[in-house]
Amino acid sequence: MTLTMHATPTSPGPAGPLTTGFLAGKLNARLIGPPDLPITHINTLERGAPGAITFIRDKRYAAGWPASKASATLVTRGIEVPGHDPSARALLIVENADLALNTVLELMAPPAPARRPGAHPSAIVDPSASIAPTAHIGPGCIIEAGAVVGEGTALIAQVYLGHQARIGRGCTLHPGVRILDRCVVGDACLLHAGVVIGADGFGFRPDPPRGIAKIPHIGNVEIQPGVEIGANSCVDRAKFGSTVIGAGTKIDNLVQIAHGVQLGRCCIICAQAGIAGSAVIGDGVMLGGQAGVSDNLTVGAGAQLAGKAGAMQDVPAGEMWFGHPAYNGRQAFRDLTLLRRLAAEYRDQGRPARKRGDSSPD
Helix, strand or coil: CCCCCCCCCCCCCCCCCEEHHHHHHHHCCEEECCCCCEECEECCCCCCCCCEEEEECCHHHHCCCCCCCCCEEEEECCCCCCCCCCCCCEEEEECCHHHHHHHHHHHHCCCCCCCCCEECCCCEECCCCEECCCCEECCCCEECCCCEECCCCEECCCCEECCCCEECCCCEECCCCEECCCCEECCCCEECCCCEEEECCCCEEEECCCEEEECCCCCEEEECCCCEECCCCEEECCCCCEEEECCCCEECCCCEECCCCEECCCCEECCCCEECCCCEECCCCEECCCCEECCCCEECCCCEECCCCEECCCECCCCEEECCCCEEHHHHHHHHHHHHHHHHHHHHHCCCCCCCCCCCCC
């Protein structure tokens, strides 16, 4: 994936374009090469062109530096980079190339649009809502009775806040976000386009002979400070009490979090993951893409589920699980190794001859 920035050359201020020397100072990096190389954009090793800065986070990629056309690269300390010509190009040796790249991205980011305090003329705000003087309410937003919007928060456009919904300070809600009745979003949260917070949980019971009875959901959702939720993800309200998203947790696009889930602090939930009702997810848990957790389970603090893993039983703290149904990763690797050995032995010995009329599979 390319990280090219096609904007005009970025400036650290009135001094002019970014240079390798300027970046080395900002990053506290050891510079090996000219300090006056202009840096105008970011790209991968393979696609780098003059003026680009790239990054080498792993020794496997260092061999690609001689063939790259990029002017400079960030290099994690301890990685040897072969074929570097310090008279023409620059290495910036840093503790962590990924984290240093974050700083470069921030320096090159286009300036954020000005969000003036106040409500756009097309916004509909109930008179009983409490809107901080420094909040920005963009076009097409609807804010219902009793809702609260904190200082410095921006509702970009077409955001809906339900009755008595509360949004903290310094939040950004992108177009199409829906925060339904009585749900709470803490300070400094970022919700991307299409996020829905507080829809009814998926709760039904057979009710013969009338069919299927819907279970009322009278709880809410509580999102603690510093949470980011990706586009078109959903967090359902609890049947009673609160569905909770812990402080600092980061949720990708297209994630489903069901009613009554208790999601811990600083978790990472990747795209298309699903967490079923009343599951308890500990602090620092990581769920890979399309991973799933069945209802009423506990995933211990620091545990990891690999992509597409399906947890059908409690996952102990700190363990990595694979597969569907998921189980301990170390055991999974041992089983896979044994299976491959058995398959190799079977191939080496040759397939046994079938008897006439034998229809059993090999």
